[in-house]
Amino acid sequence: MSETTDLIRDMAEKLFGAACDRSVLSAAENGAFQTALWQEIADAGLAGALLPESAGGSSLAIEDALAALRISASHAAPVPLAETMLAGWLAGGSLALPEGPLTIAPASNGSTLSLKKNGAAWRLEGRAKRVPFARDATAIVVLAEADGKNMVARVDPKLAAIEQGRNLAMEPRDDVTFDCDLGGNDVAPAGEGVNAESLRAFGAAMRANQIAGSLSRTLDITLQYANERVQFGKPIGKFQAIQHNLAMLAAHSAAANAAADMAAEAAANGMSLLPIAAAKARCGEAASIGAGIAHQTHGAIGFTREHMLHYFTKRLWSWRDEFGKESDWALIIGRAAAKAGSKNIWSDIVTA
């Protein structure tokens, strides 16, 4: 691990640890965008993590950006950090981006976007479903094909019709309808390797890292509770039945973190699809099992709004489905393996 990585992790841990207190999480759930937290993230250079320095970004290594993102998720930071990083990567320096939180489209299946040249200008039409934080973003960076070429477009959300929605963690997930004209400067060819598949893969790598962070914290919270809660005259963590459940929570958390590392390496290594697919599938499964054990251990108190646990488990339940759920990514892996043939399953695992 490089010295830079350590510095970024320390900085992120301090920033999110101090800023993401209960009042921030609660206010965000009630619909208020967390401007002060966002300003700190921007000032620390994390918002522009994947934007070139020439475009005002901090041009971090992808692994370092994802490490910081994982830490933000371990504090349930209720802001579009992943989406702003993705937007920076999409724009890649060929589009000037405004300050402030950004998001991307399409973010999920079922989106229909059409971009057409209209003289010197452009016309964007169609609908993107469940766009994260669209209502709060200063720009939506849209990926769309025009004449068979991948293009990126910068759209002011005010030009679009936004139908507000939320995920289980009450994070904004808005359906956005575009029917707007864009200037020549608002649209540019997508960078090399930027296409619908790589965008979805990078989104999955981000959610895998967020799941790993959230699950790590879920483990911590649950261990602490098991050590404190006394029943039958001793902390419940002393009971073997509880210990075995917590061991499995720890095992799946460790696996999710290893898988998220794998995704980060693959994202840095040309957005290599299969390791990212495997990571998102594995992290999604860990999220389901881990959240279940955490709630079982906490009993009724963990089921209340008052307790912290739900800020993490609701994110786990949301993120496992976003940018492709386990079965979506397993299908991609399985298709490739079936195509390669049963004799090549092993060599594909090794090469992936």
Place this chain on the structure above:
Amino acid sequence: MTQLTFAPPPPDTEATEKLRADVRAFVAVELAHMTPRQRASSWSGRDPAFSRKMAEKGWIGMTWPKKYGGHERSALERYVVLEEMLAAGAPVGAHWIADRQSAPSILRFGTEEQKQFFVPKIARGELFFCIGMSEPDSGSDLAATRTRATAVEGGFKVNGTKVWTSGAHVAHYMILFCRTDSKSDDRHGGVSQFIVDMKTPGLKISPIYDLSHEHHFNEVVFEDMFLPTSALLGNQGDGWKQVTGELAYERSGPDRFLSTFTLLIEGFAMLGDNVDDRAKIALGRIIAHLMTLRRMSRSIAGMLQRGEDPAVHAAIVKELGTSLEQEMVEVLRLIVDAEPDGKSDNPYVAVLAHTILHAPSFSLRGGTREILRGMIARGLGLR
């Protein structure tokens, strides 16, 4: 944070990938005659001639010092050979235990004389070992061991019974774990390890057939068996400490998630072009698990190389890995239309029968699921 992190594994190198190609070329020739059913025995399959061929290639004792017949290669290079052998279903069982844990223990705790005598022969694929740990009244509770070595002139006299001793009938030596002192206050004290020649008078081996009628494990009875003092491995009374050190080697390798790999290959071979989306999703999910486990297991190889103690990490890999091995049977059953039959000419059908009948052992051998979960809990500070 009480997190058990798996550091990134050491990266592949030109040397590891050249080695991988060498192993693949070797198994393509050497295993050509083996049926899928034979390959499905995985590291329980024993073929001493195959072990000696591997030794000639320098693939036993890969990380040991050259002065003891080893090859001073990296833990990752050794890992490449292990995983390629297991993925191909090579019959590595004869030397497996000696290579995995007996020789490493001798190198760590043995006398110079023991190292010089045993280790080069193990590296040549000439000496095979078994593990004398479990007893009729001491399974998971290893500290309850009753077999006792009593000091006599010139050595020890051993009485007791070991059970479930895999490969005792083909091994040349056993590393015996037994009590040497009755007065220890510490439950983990007063136990020691010995290197026992399986031809020693007073040692009797009887087969215990498993539920598939196969002969892998044995009962080994010691009746006034004399062992010279030179048979003691390490310090008298240090047996507990020594044996727990072996377990990280025993629990972290690819043998803990590739035991059923042949079933996966044969299942999909049988489906041929009829792999529907449901089957693809199931296959993809298993591969996602295997890729993650492989990364974790290779991370532990790196920890061992750096001299760290990965006991709890190894428990996690074994628990997740053996659970996946067992689950693979259930997943394949529901995808492939076939009933298990060990006598079938259909490779998948025969492999399925074999695997179903052996799967219960995966989460027993080398530490039960419950013991491992207890170890992980201890690592989390809950005990």
